[in-house]
Amino acid sequence: MAGRRSGLFTRRRTAPTARLRRLAREMRRLRSEAGLTREDVTARTSVNEATLYRLETAKGRPQRRTLMALLETYGVGDTKREAILALSTQAGEQGWLRPYHADLPDEYVGYISFEAEARSVRNYESSFIPGLLQTEDYARAVIRGVLPTVTTKEVDQRVQARIERQVVLAKTDPLELWAIVDEAALRRTVGGTKVLVEQLTHLLKVAAEPHVMLQVIPFGAGAHPGMPGSFVRMDFPDSEDPPLVYIDSMAGDLFLEADEDIRRYNQIFDHLRASALSPDDSAGLIAALVREIT
Known part of the structure; x- marks a missing residue:
């Protein structure tokens, strides 16, 4: 449960970060190069298999003494050891984390973390x-519509988190966002006519920014690869951090990082942008919808 951690891990709530993913990948590689299984490592150190699994799957950030014991077992030299220890320290730097985030679902906190570190995001909705x-x-x-059983406090927390996330588009080196939206999302009267008109007008304003690309797939495009559901693909500034695909579904949230998954969703996004209207034509469609509604 969030907030409860083994004594071999830091006690602060650990949300996944790009650096934590990199640390996990590096520790898996070092163990493999040492020719050791997790059972072997447990037999040679005080680190149990559950703790090792959490470290190697970016589920938690280990304490320094745990990491030192593993690096010594893997025969890692001083220079490499210092680099990994520094990476572990950086993996815990989460300036975006707010006190009330402790009440948000782990998956959502993880998503916020990755988004805050990303260089670019491709989002289909x-x-x-x-x-x-x-x-x-x-x-x-x-x-309120998607989660009808949540409390007013929980709604407020999620709304606050969602609005705070948008700072990534306003910082000095802003996130590059390429969003593709089905026309159905634009026409659904969420919150009533007034709220929808304000939302569409806001879209037109933000889409004019140079770091935001917005395209709409019109009803006339017919069937397309995005109909099964939405997804997000994130790229990170450091080449050592591989891309990540996020899927939010009724069955739960998924973070995908396997090469084949990344390629598959890249292809889907390419098909979607080919099916969508150009940014200018998309803006024209949104403006027409505002006139139609008002």
Whole structure:
């Protein structure tokens, strides 16, 4: 459960970060190069298999003494050892984390973490306006509609988190966002006519920014590869951090990083942008919808 950690891990809530993923990948590689199984490592150190699994799957950041014991077992030299210890320290740097985030689901906190570190995001949405482009009133209406059993406090926390996320588009070196939205998401009257008009007007404003690309797949495009559901693909500034695909579904949230998954979703996104209207034509469609509604 969030907040409860083994004594071999830091006690602060550990959300996944790009650096934590890199640390996990490096520790898996070092163990493999040493020719050791997890059972072998447990037999040679005080680190149990459950703890090792958490480290190697980016489920937690180990304490320094745990990491030192593993690096010694793997025969890692001083220079490499210092680099990994530094990486572990950096993996715990989460300036975006707020006190109330402890009440948010782990998957959502993880998503916020990755998004805050990303260099670029490609987001396809079939039913919603992308979270980074939502107005506060639209976000509140969406959350209440999708999660009818949550409390008012939980709604407020999620809305606040969603609005705070949008700072990535306003910083000095902003996130590059390429969003593709199905026309159905634009026409769904979330929160009522007034809220929808404000949301569409906000879309037109944000889409004019040079670091934001917005395309709409019109109803006339017919069937397309995005109809099964939405997804997000993230790229990170450091070449050592591989791309990540995020899928939010009724069955739960998934983070995919296997090469074949990345290639598959790259292909899907390429098909979607080919099916979508150009950015200018997309803006024209949104403006026409505003006139139609009002």
